């Protein structure tokens with residue numbers, strides 16, 4: 001008991017460590033950079049984007065040696081959940097923050113939804129966050145740590161033809177509250193719900209979102225512009241570093257999109 005208290009005190013004092021899923025590129029990469037700049041060691045998780053993840057880690061390590069590592073795994077494969085957390089912990093023998101950022105996103109119009117779609121969208125957006133949180137909880141408890149779930153304003157209000165994605169994000173919002181209830185007082189659990197930050201990438205059907213759709217979204221955003229990944233990253237930093245009395249909340253960072261949907 002005495003030893004474990006001493007161990008925990010040492011951990012509170014050392015360099016904090018954050019694992020960010022799906023952080024090789026885009027919003028996740030900016031979260032990793034921002035936390036790194038704030039003094040955290042970062043674990044960049046990727047699935048397919050290994051090269052981008054390695055390049056990001058190399059850039060961060062050139063600023064501060066031994067401060068960024070890469071781990072890889074497909075969140076569709078259930079057996080990776082525990083092993084990813086073990087790998088993350090073993091990087092620096094501690095874990096302070098888990099950010100569930102990885103996400104699949106594509107339309108699933110009713111009439112075309114397959115079980116593969118269901119599994120793919122639910123796995124990355126809801127199932128993996130839960131099982132990663134469960135595996136990470138004992139380590140986060142030692143450091144009085146944090147979990148951040150990346151939700152979506154469309155977890156509250158549906159986006160047409162995205163039933164499975166929206167349901168998964170709605171589930172993730174509930175998981176945020178539920179985990180906060182169960183993991184307190186040692187671990188705080190919060191969510192960030194972005195609005196239009198970066199338009200969908202890739203070669204999926206939403207990859208090239210038509211200009212008129214983008215304009216419609218911005219028209220229905222009070223601030224009349226899209227946000228930037230740094231807006232998300234700064235909110236996360238606030239939640240994990242400065243917001244000691246906030247848990248179980250999902251904060252919309254959406255320029256007023258959710259009040260206009």
Ligand SMILES: NC(=O)c1ccc[n+]([C@@H]2O[C@H](COP(=O)([O-])OP(=O)(O)OC[C@H]3O[C@@H](n4cnc5c(N)ncnc54)[C@H](OP(=O)(O)O)[C@@H]3O)[C@@H](O)[C@H]2O)c1
Pocket residue numbers: 021022023024025026027028045046047048049050073074075076100101102103104105123124150151152153193194195196197198199200201
């Ligand atoms: N961009 C926005 O404006 C916006 C709006 C609302 C909500 N959000 C939420 O904010 C977060 C970040 O957004 P984003 O646009 O930057 O995300 P993104 O680029 O669409 O996806 C982030 C990463 O998720 C990883 N990923 C997807 N499926 C995976 C799987 N099965 N296993 C492991 N990794 C998987 C991919 O990693 P690899 O490339 O390594 O395969 C991908 O690079 C997401 O949770 C998203 O839902 C974003």
